[in-house]
Amino acid sequence: MRLDLLLVRLRFSKSRAVAQRWIAEGHIRCNGLRVTSAAHAVDSGDVLTLPIGKGVQVIAVDSLPERRGPAAEAQSHYRVLDASRTIAIAGAQSRPTASEQEGPSLP
DSSP states (O other): BBHHHHHHHHEEESSSSHHHHHHHHEEEEEEEEEEOOTTBBOOOTOEEHHHEEEEEEEEEEEESSSSOHHHHHHTTEEEEEETTTTTTTTOOOOOHHHHHHHHHOOO
């Protein structure tokens, strides 16, 4: 399936034109490699890195959707990798908490 079509069907993009611009600007990675062609073929098992808001989301494509359906249906076709951790884009990093700055406590 084409990458631009997949982004629309998984509801990461509102239209193919927006997805194509996103891809052409080099914001998308597939299996760790930057993609600049909207016609790039994506299959089940591929890992996509997408800029979402001020962060980055890494997803694994489990299956290819037949249509652009409701959000719940779209989310059933992929899983978010490392959902417990937010990957921030440079400049949008969060500050460490006080407990993280102190380091380990000594006896």
